[in-house]
Amino acid sequence: MLTLYMHPLSSFCQKALIALYENETPFTAHHVDLMDEAQSAAFKKMWPVGKFPVLRDETEKRTIPESTTIIEYLAQRYPGPTKLIPDDASAAYEARALDRFYDFHVHLVMQKIIGDRLRPEGERDKTGVDKARSALRTGLGIAEKDMAARTWAAGEAFSIADCAAAPTLFYVNMVVAPLAGAYPNLAAYLGRLSKRPSYARALKEAEPFLKYVPA
Numbered sequence: 001m002l003t004l005y006m007h008p009l010s011s012f013c014q015k016a017l018i019a020l021y022e023n024e025t026p027f028t029a030h031h032v033d034l035m036d037e038a039q040s041a042a043f044k045k046m047w048p049v050g051k052f053p054v055l056r057d058e059t060e061k062r063t064i065p066e067s068t069t070i071i072e073y074l075a076q077r078y079p080g081p082t083k084l085i086p087d088d089a090s091a092a093y094e095a096r097a098l099d100r101f102y103d104f105h106v107h108l109v110m111q112k113i114i115g116d117r118l119r120p121e122g123e124r125d126k127t128g129v130d131k132a133r134s135a136l137r138t139g140l141g142i143a144e145k146d147m148a149a150r151t152w153a154a155g156e157a158f159s160i161a162d163c164a165a166a167p168t169l170f171y172v173n174m175v176v177a178p179l180a181g182a183y184p185n186l187a188a189y190l191g192r193l194s195k196r197p198s199y200a201r202a203l204k205e206a207e208p209f210l211k212y213v214p215a
């Protein structure tokens, strides 16, 4: 029995949700409100780092933090028709490399920009945000070139790389800057991702909470 500790608004949780929904893997969603002291403390007992998603596999008695590791685990232990990690070694390398690329060079820098807006006025980190904006431009520039000739992030098959790309491109487009002007290939790719049933479902579940994302 699988339980995902998560919140629907969280981009890294959406990444894990896409993987679960792709293969219709049965699981229970356990929502955690990190602003609630009791819920946060209970969650930190399970994973002291305090970041979600975390997957609990009661059958295997395993607790698995980190979205990438969760998807690797699902691909290995609960495989389905969508090969989130391709069988072919070279294709698997490409998908894994792009998962890391989207997490480090798009997702985390996007989080830095948005996270800074949640800080009180006097505690903002202008230098850090300027650096993150520059890193984001670099990351998006690389991805834009890649997506000129691809349907999905790693080629023609949907994979872990798309689970990583979808939520972060959505939030970049919504909060940092619309992709359509400077990044038409990424805008078209985000359009395809938004129609993919797994991500469309995760996004629909996030909708009631989107008002809490700082504009």
Ligand SMILES: N[C@@H](CCC(=O)N[C@@H](CS)C(=O)NCC(=O)O)C(=O)O
Binding pocket: 010, 011, 012, 013, 034, 050, 051, 052, 053, 065, 066, 067, 068
């Ligand atoms: N490397 C982690 C990142 C997870 C992460 O940053 N999660 C955010 C939500 S999107 C979180 O839990 N933030 C709460 C906090 O930092 O206190 C992963 O891939 O799962």
